[in-house]
Amino acid sequence: KLASKSSGQKADFVVVANRLPVDRVINSDGSVDWRTSPGGLVTALEPVMRAQNGAWVGWHGAPDEKLEPFNNNGLELVPVELSTHEIAEYYEGFSNATLWPLYHDVVAHPKFHREWWVEYKKVNQRFAERTAEVADTNAVVWVQDYQLSLVPQMLRDLRPDLRIGFFLHIPFPPPELYRQLPWRNSILRGMLGADIVGFQLPGGANNFCELVRRQLKLPVQRHEVTMPDDRRVLARAYPISIDAQGFAELAASAPVQERAAQIRRDLGNPSTLVLGIDRLDYTKGLRQRLRAFGELVSEGALSPSDSVFLQVANPSRERVEEYRRLRDDIDMLVGRLNGNVGTIGHPPITYLHTSYPREEMAAMYVAADVMMVTPLRDGMNLVAKEFVASRTDNTGALVLSEFAGAARELKQAYLVNPYDIDGMKEGLMTAIQDSPAAKTKRMKAMRKHVFEHDINHWADEVLRDLGADL
Numbered sequence: 043k044l045a046s047k048s049s050g051q052k053a054d055f056v057v058v059a060n061r062l063p064v065d066r067v068i069n070s071d072g073s074v075d076w077r078t079s080p081g082g083l084v085t086a087l088e089p090v091m092r093a094q095n096g097a098w099v100g101w102h103g104a105p106d107e108k109l110e111p112f113n114n115n116g117l118e119l120v121p122v123e124l125s126t127h128e129i130a131e132y133y134e135g136f137s138n139a140t141l142w143p144l145y146h147d148v149v150a151h152p153k154f155h156r157e158w159w160v161e162y163k164k165v166n167q168r169f170a171e172r173t174a175e176v177a178d179t180n181a182v183v184w185v186q187d188y189q190l191s192l193v194p195q196m197l198r199d200l201r202p203d204l205r206i207g208f209f210l211h212i213p214f215p216p217p218e219l220y221r222q223l224p225w226r227n228s229i230l231r232g233m234l235g236a237d238i239v240g241f242q243l244p245g246g247a248n249n250f251c252e253l254v255r256r257q258l259k260l261p262v263q264r265h266e267v268t269m270p271d272d273r274r275v276l277a278r279a280y281p282i283s284i285d286a287q288g289f290a291e292l293a294a295s296a297p298v299q300e301r302a303a304q305i306r307r308d309l310g311n312p313s314t315l316v317l318g319i320d321r322l323d324y325t326k327g328l329r330q331r332l333r334a335f336g337e338l339v340s341e342g343a344l345s346p347s348d349s350v351f352l353q354v355a356n357p358s359r360e361r362v363e364e365y366r367r368l369r370d371d372i373d374m375l376v377g378r379l380n381g382n383v384g385t386i387g388h389p390p391i392t393y394l395h396t397s398y399p400r401e402e403m404a405a406m407y408v409a410a411d412v413m414m415v416t417p418l419r420d421g422m423n424l425v426a427k428e429f430v431a432s433r434t435d436n437t438g439a440l441v442l443s444e445f446a447g448a449a450r451e452l453k454q455a456y457l458v459n460p461y462d463i464d465g466m467k468e469g470l471m472t473a474i475q476d477s478p479a480a481k482t483k484r485m486k487a488m489r490k491h492v493f494e495h496d497i498n499h500w501a502d503e504v505l506r507d508l509g510a511d512l
């Protein structure tokens with residue numbers, strides 16, 4: 043039997059997520075490295091875990107390996123193993139080709155396969171069992187995201203003494219879409235195993251409550267569901283955030299400021315540097331964003347010798363068909379636009395398909411004049427908040443999609459509808475041409491919000507509602 047924590051002790055606070063905060067990578071010489079995992083979930087939860095000193099249960103990113111709990115950089119990590127087959131069917135299949143597109147407004151077609159569902163249940167059960175072994179009596183357990191929607195009820199069956207929270211990092215869809223899911227009631231019941239079910243936005247919480255009422259015929263009053271055994275489940279929004287102070291300090295540091303100046307020099311000191319940083323995902327609106335920028339250059343509104351669009355796309359879910367197709371599309375689109383509108387030494391788009399450490403991301407945020415965050419649908423989008431936190435001198439402009447959760451809070455951004463290419467072109471031009479005073483006013487207001495609603499604020503609210511006395 044595997045130990046609970048690396049110390050062999052049980053934990054009174056446990057985070058359960060599909061991924062650990064680090065991925066195990068094996069180099070060509072056979073040596074092993076641990077690299078920060080992709081995505082907003084890890085960005086947000088890492089500082090919370092450091093403050094709480096608990097254990098993190100999750101997959102370590104490699105197939106067919108059973109690892110003992112270990113301590114990495116001060117965090118207690120408890121690996122859950124996944125076989126190659128489970129990765130294909132639970133992670134790439136049910137999580138990322140069924141639930142992911144369904145929950146993101148079906149911007150790609152969700153696939154419904156019964157074999158994937160079988161593996162999803164099996165892997166959720168494994169996460170629940172591993173967590174039950176790690177958690178101390180009366181511990182607080184916080185289950186994360188759509189990959190693990192069944193874990194709350196499975197865990198409750200194993201360990202009724204625990205306080206269980208569930209948080210969904212992505213949107214929760216309207217009933218008309220959700221109801222397509224053949225396993226809709228099982229997933230709702232799985233989530234209702236928690237004491238609190240958290241969403242990014244009130245809209246997601248409302249959708250959930252309506253479905254619980256309609257599908258499960260359970261009474262819901264003021265966001266509280268009454269279960270058949272009289273247990274109460276609170277379903278509400280807790281908009282997630284970042285370590286704003288930490289990010290601001292990093293951005294203001296001398297090495298990051300110097301690196302930012304270097305990035306601008308390397309790009310030929312353009313008068314306008316537009317930045318995009320996203321996981322390479324079809325929900326992020328990359329095709330539309332590139333088209334909008336390309337048209338502005340080809341129409342002459344922006345000059346290729348003077349305007350650069352730096353787009354970073356972090357590799358993601360590369361074995362899922364839609365993601366492969368997207369990568370090919372973006373490669374082609376960037377090549378075509380640069381070929382059509384570039385001049386010698388001035389390709390207007392610099393496209394980098396890779397991931398960078400926090401320091402390099404911070405330098406890019408500092409270097410940019412305008413940041414474009416234009417997803418077709420996004421739970422929150424923490425890149426938008428990181429950009430705002432990084433602008434310690436109150437300069438810079440954020441062009442933000444109305445369909446990112448962050449738009450509900452960052453109201454002073456230049457808000458755009460990413461489906462409306464002309465509207466996006468207009469939004470980008472306004473963001474570029476607005477007066478410095480107007481931009482500063484907007485940036486100040488957004489910074490105030492992000493600093494007042496940082497990750498500690500988020501964690502405090504959830505943990506308070508969970509009754510966690512940590």
Ligand code: F6P
Pocket residue numbers: 060061080081082083084187188211212358359
């Ligand atoms: O924030 C949403 C999310 O799906 C996380 O659950 C996930 O860890 C992250 O994006 C990155 O995706 P993946 O773990 O599939 O690489």
